Amino acid sequence: MSDSEREAMEYDVVIVGAGPAGLSAAIRLKQLDPSREVVVLEKGSEVGAHILSGAVLDPVGLDALLPDWKEQGAPVSVAVKKDNFFFLGESGKMRIPNAVMPPLMNNHGNYIVSMGNVCRWLAEQAEALGVEIFPGMSCSELVYREDGSVKGVVAGEFGRNADGTPGPSYEPGMELHGKYVFLGEGVRGSLSKQVIEGFDLAAESDVQKYGLGMKEIWEIDPEKHAEGTVTHTMGWPLGSSAGGGSFIYHLDNNQVYVGFVVHLGYANPYVNPYLAFQQFKHHPYVADLLKGGKRVAYGARAISEGGFQSLPKAAFPGGALLGCAAGMVNVPRIKGNHNAMLSGKAAAEAAHAAIEAGRAGDTLSEYDAEVRTGAIGQDLKRVRNVKPIWSRYGLTASLALGGFDMWCNTAGFSVLGTLKHGKTDAEATEEASRHKEIAYPKPDGTLSFDRLTNVSFSGTNHEESQPAHLRLKDAKRPVEVNLPKYAGLSQRYCPAGVYEFVTEDGQDPKFVINFQNCVHCKTCDIKDPGQNIVWTVPQGGDGPNYPNM
Template sequence: MERESMEFDVLIVGGGPAGLAAAIRLKQQAEAKGQDISVCLIEKGAEIGAHILSGAVMDPRAITELFPDWKERGAPLNTAVTEDRVIFLNETGGRTIPNGLLPGCFVNHGNYIVRLGNVAKWMGEQAEALGVEVYPGFAAAEILYDENGAVKGVATGDMGLTREGEPGPNHQLGMELHAKYTLFAEGCRGHLGKQLEAKYSLRDGVDPQTYGIGIKELWEVPVENHRPGLVVHTAGWPLPSDTYGGGFVYHLEDNLVAVGYVVGLNYSNPHLSPFEEFQRYKTHPEIRKYLDGGKRLAYGARAIAAGGLQSQPRLIFPGGGLIGDDAGFLNAARIKGSHAAIKSGMLAADAALDALAGNRQRDTLTAYPSAFQDSWLHEELHKTRNFKPYMKKGLWMGSLLFGIDQKLFGGKVPWTLHNSADHVTLKPAAECPKIDYPKPDGKLTFDRLSSVFLSNTNHEEEQPCHLRLKDASVPISVNLALYDAPEQRYCPAGVYEIVRDGDGNAPRLQINAQNCVHCKTCDIKDPTQNINWVVPQGGEGPIYQGM
C-alpha cells in the first residue's frame, strides 16, 4: 500500500518555540508582502506543549520582535523577575555572590519566569489563528528526499505495528508530507536532525555537541515560603567540584515554585545518578526552606545542548534547515534557550519566504546562516561561547576564568576553547568511588517511578521498542562489565534495568520503554553509542502540564 501525501510550501517538524515562531513569522511576513503560502507544523506530542520542559526564565527580546503586542494578546509571561540570587553551596550552607560581581549573563532584570509549555500552547493558538495547519500527535519518523538528494519532507510513523514491527489489527500507514522547504525544530538531540547531520556532513569542522541533563519538578508551596519573581541559581553541593552542574529555584505566580537540577553529561564517575543528585539537592537548607510543607505537582526531564557556537552544526542543507535546539542554539551561560529558539525560527522563516518569493524550491537557504551571523543572537552566543569549556576545568577554576572572561573582556577574548563528546568521558567503575544515595522520604525526595507517574507518560506496549540497540550484547559485555551499567543511573525515568533471574541465569538488560520521558540522555551518554532513540507512535510520551 502506498502512503497518502500532502503538499505544502513549508513544513515544520516540531511544535516548540522555534518551530512555532517559524510558522508564525512565515504567515505574518507573507501576509505583509501579499504572498499566499501554505505552512504545516507537526508535533509528536499529544498536544502543543505536551513535550515542552524548561526552567524557565525567559528573555522577552525575541517574542517581542515576533509579537510587539504580546502583553495585549495575553501571552502567559506573568511573573517578572524581581530578584536574583546566585549561591555557591557547601553541604550545610552557602555563600551568596553579590550581584555587582555577577557577569551580565547571570542578571535577569527585565526577564520573566514562565511555564514554557503554556507559552508554547499560546504560540500554537496564535499560529492557528494566522492559518498555520497545526497537527499534534504526528511523529516525523522518516526524512524524504527528492531525486536530486534534497529534503522534500517527512513521513509520519505507522500506527498499530506489533512489537516485531509487523502490521497489527489496527495498523494505519503513516502519511507523507512534502514541502518546498522543511525546517527541523525537534529540540535537543533530534533523531532526524542526527540523520541530517550525517547525510550532509553538517558537523565537519565543528566540535562535538556537549550536553546536560535537566531534571525539574513543579511544586505548590505554602504562601509563607513563596517569593514571586525570585530567581535562585546555585553551584557546588551536592556535586563534586570537578563535575559540572547546578540547580535553580524559580518562584512563579499562584504559590508555584519550579525547582530543578542540571548535570553536565561529561561527568566521569559511572556511579553518579543525576536523578538522585537532584533529590539530594532539595534537602539542602537553602532549597528545602522553600519546599517544606508543599506539594509536588509535576516532574520531567530533558537533555540540554550546551556546547555553544563551536559545537553548532551547519544550519542548512538542500531543502531546509535546523532551528532551535535541533541546532544547539541554547545559551548555557545564561541558562536560557527559548529566546534563541524563537529568533532562530524567525531567521529561517525569513530566508524560506524570500526563496519562495523567488520561485525557488529545495535549494540551500544561505540567507539563513548569513542573517544569523549578523544578528544579536550570534553576538550573544559568541560572548559566552567559552562557558562550558571553562567549567570543565572544575567549579572554582572555571567560575574564576569565566568571570574574568565576562567582567574584564566582555566575552571578547581572542580565543575559542573546544568541546569533546560526552560519551567518551566515563571511567571504569572500578576506578571510581561508589556514591551512597539516601532512600527517598516520599515528602521532599522521591523515587523514579512515582516521579514518572507525575509526568503523565504513556506508551502503547504492543509496538516496536523506540530505544534501539545496535548490538544487543554490548549492554552486558561492555556497559555492565566495565561501567556497572550506567544506563540504570543516567536515565531519569527507570527505563533501563539489569535483571538477574534466578537459577544461575546470566544478567540481561530490560528496557522499560513505556517509562521513557523522551529526554534523549541514553542516546547521548551511552559509552559505546549503542542506543539509538527513535520516535514511538505519535502522541505518546509525557504530557507535561505547563512545564
C-alpha cells in the same frame, strides 16, 4: 514503504515540532505571506505536552515576532524581581554578589514562565493566521528528492506490532512534502541527527556537549513564596564528581519550579544525576523552602551545552535546523528559548525570500549566516568559553576565569580565543574500576522521591504493543561490555528508570528496556558508551503529558 503506498500532501513549508522555534517560524511565514501553506507536526498529544524548560524567558524573541504580545494576552506576566546566585556547601550557602556577575547574567527584564503554556498560546496565534497544526503526529522518516535534497517527512504511522511488523490496525502514515522542511525537534532530535550526519553539517564544528535537566513543580507555603524570585546555585551535592547546578523560580499561585542540571561529560559511571537532584532538595536552604509543600509535576530533558563552537551548519539542502535542534542554548544564562524563537523567525524570512526568488528547495545559506553573525551568534559567542573552562578545570575556575572571559567579551574581546570541548559526553565516561561507588541517600517520600513515583507525575504513557522506540545497535553490548566495564551505567543516568539489569535464579544478567517509562529526555542517546542506544520516535501522542512545564 515506497512513496506510492502512502498518500502525500503538499505544503510550502513543513515544520517538525511545535516548540518555540517551530511555532515562531510558522507565525513569521504567515506574517510575510498569508497565502503561504504551512503545517506544523507535533509528536506530543497536544501542543506543550512535550515542552520542558526552566524557564526564565528573555522576551527579545517574542518582541521581535509579536511586538504586541502583552496586549494579546501572552502567558508571560511574572517579571523577575530578585536575582540570587549561591554557592552551596553541605549545610550552608555563600551568596555571590550580583555586582561581580557579568551584565548578561542579570535577569531583570525577564519573565518566569511555563514554556508549555507559552507554546500553547503561540499555537493559537499561528492557527489564527491559518497555520495547520497536527498534534499526535510523530515524524518517523525523511523523504528525499532525486537530487538528494530533503523533500518532506513521513508522519502518523501507527499500529506496528512489537516485532515491527504491521499489526491488524496498521496505518502507514502520510508523506508531507514542502518546498522547505524545518526541523524544530529540540535537543538530539532523531531526524535532526540524520541530516547532521547525512549532510556532514558538523564537519567544521566542535563536538556537541549536553546536560540533563530535571524539574519538579512544587506548591509551597504561601508565607515562603516570593513571586518573581530567581535563584541559581552551584556546588553541593555534585562536588568534583560532575558539573552542574540548580534553579529555583517562584512563579505565581504559590508555585515554585525546582530544577537541577547535571553536565553529561562526567567521568565516573557511578554518578546518578536523578539521585543527586533528590539529595539537593535536602539542603537546609531548599528543604526549608519546600517543607509543608507538595510536588505536583516532574519531568526531565537533555540540554545542548556546546554553544557557539558546537553549532553545526543550520541549513541543509531543502531545509533548516531550528533552535535546540542545532544547539542554541546560552549555558551560563540557562536560556535558549529566545534564540529558538529568533531562529524560527530568521529561517522563515530566508525561506520566504528563496521561494519568492524561485529558489525553492535549495540551501538557505543566508539563514546559516544569520544564525552565526546575528543576534543568536552574538549571544552565544560572548559565553563560548565558560563550558570548556568548567569541563577542563572545574567549578572554581569556571566562576573565576569564565566570569573574567564573559566580562572581556562584554567589552568586545576575549584573551582566550575560542576553547575546544574535546571529548563527547559518551567518550568522557571512564571505566568503573577507576572510580568508587557513590552512596546517595534513599529518598524519603516527602522531599525526595524514587524515580518511578516521580515518573507518575509526568503523565507518561506509551502503547505497550508497539516496537520499543529505544533501539540497540548491538543487543549483547549492555551485558557483555557496559555491565562489567561501566557498572551498567544506563541504570543510573536515566532519570525515568527505563533501563535495568535483571538476574533471576542464578542465570546470566538480562538487560531490560522499560520503554513505557521514557520521558523523551534523550540522555541514553547521548551518554551511553559506544553510542549503542538510539532514540527514535514512538507512535504519535505517546510520551509525557506535561501540563505546564
